Amino acid sequence: MLFRRQIKLPKEFTKLALSEQVLSFTNSHIGPIVATEAGLRTKEFQIFWHQMFQARFEPPTLTISFQSESGNKQLQLNLEPILEPNDFPNLVRGKITSNVIAQSKIEFQPELFVTISARRKNKDEIKFVISAESGIDISEHDFKQWAEVQLREFKETFGL
Numbered sequence: 001m002l003f004r005r006q007i008k009l010p011k012e013f014t015k016l017a018l019s020e021q022v023l024s025f026t027n028s029h030i031g032p033i034v035a036t037e038a039g040l041r042t043k044e045f046q047i048f049w050h051q052m053f054q055a056r057f058e059p060p061t062l063t064i065s066f067q068s069e070s071g072n073k074q075l076q077l078n079l080e081p082i083l084e085p086n087d088f089p090n091l092v093r094g095k096i097t098s099n100v101i102a103q104s105k106i107e108f109q110p111e112l113f114v115t116i117s118a119r120r121k122n123k124d125e126i127k128f129v130i131s132a133e134s135g136i137d138i139s140e141h142d143f144k145q146w147a148e149v150q151l152r153e154f155k156e157t158f159g160l
Helices: 011-017 088-098 141-158
Strands: 022-028 031-036 039-041 046-048 052-058 061-068 071-078 100-109 112-122 125-132
Touching: 022 088, 031 088, 052 088, 052 112, 052 125, 061 088, 061 125, 071 125, 088 100, 100 141, 112 141, 125 141
Parallel strands: none
Antiparallel strands: 022 031, 031 039, 039 046, 052 061, 061 071, 100 112, 112 125
16 A cells, blocks of 8 residues: 655645645735645636646746637746745656646747647546647637648657
């Protein structure tokens, strides 16, 4: 039997944890935030690990890039100093990086790039993420056709 050390959560975080295992927690300018096995959760929203494709930490700001239904977005969290040994920013970066199976950066137009990633959604499922730099309109018909071809080639190249 495997026993994991359960993190003792302060009261303001227990409502966020639900039934998921909490990996880390911190306070930010938007309130309490927890990192669980599924992703990041606040009172207002949840972002799953497979939706996130980049994290950058420049204390005290943690910037997370993620894919949403309306395109790529960035979440900037101004974190309070972390006094506990549950290093939230490093855990977030590690979870995002560890989910990447394969990744390719492709030039869409001169000096405008798109990254295609295969990410592990769970142990049996792979999620493909197409993240475009700002300046690329992902809602354009031409982009969608181009991305479809690139994704097909990506899958063939990596055998996915």
